[in-house]
Amino acid sequence: xxxxxxxxxxxxLAAFALAVLFVFFVLAVPDxxxxxxxxxxxxxxxxxxxxxxxxxxxxxxxxxxxxxWSLLIGFMALHTVAIGYFYYAGGGIPFVLVGxxxxxxxxxxxxxxxxxxxxxxxxxxxxxxxSLGAPGERL
Numbered sequence: 001x002x003x004x005x006x007x008x009x010x011x012x013l014a015a016f017a018l019a020v021l022f023v024f025f026v027l028a029v030p031d032x033x034x035x036x037x038x039x040x041x042x043x044x045x046x047x048x049x050x051x052x053x054x055x056x057x058x059x060x061x062x063x064x065x066x067x068x069w070s071l072l073i074g075f076m077a078l079h080t081v082a083i084g085y086f087y088y089a090g091g092g093i094p095f096v097l098v099g100x101x102x103x104x105x106x107x108x109x110x111x112x113x114x115x116x117x118x119x120x121x122x123x124x125x126x127x128x129x130x131s132l133g134a135p136g137e138r139l
Contacts, residue, residue: 041087048080050102054106055075055106058122059119062113065119067116068119071112071117
């Protein structure tokens, strides 16, 4: 089995395991806990965690910079206050708008970090020889 087939097999196994966990979670979570997790505040916290995790992933090499951390904390505080108002004042933000706002926030943060620190986001990691590699190739 070549490495590409092994990667696909691992991906399929991971997707199957995730689907099984999701079904177990939906069936096993009591109604009271489900109301908390799927409430507007549960959606708000999950949106913040996904945004924060993605920004940490694409700026992994900048984590040692104090200036980066100050920008990230300030940006996340602004996000929490601005978006949190919609969750506090009403029922939250519709799911479609979450994707639009999330994408716009990621672009705004990338522009801010590049403008102030000159650091670009890394969506794909480069190999040692400087190439990005072929699609599907392990990096």
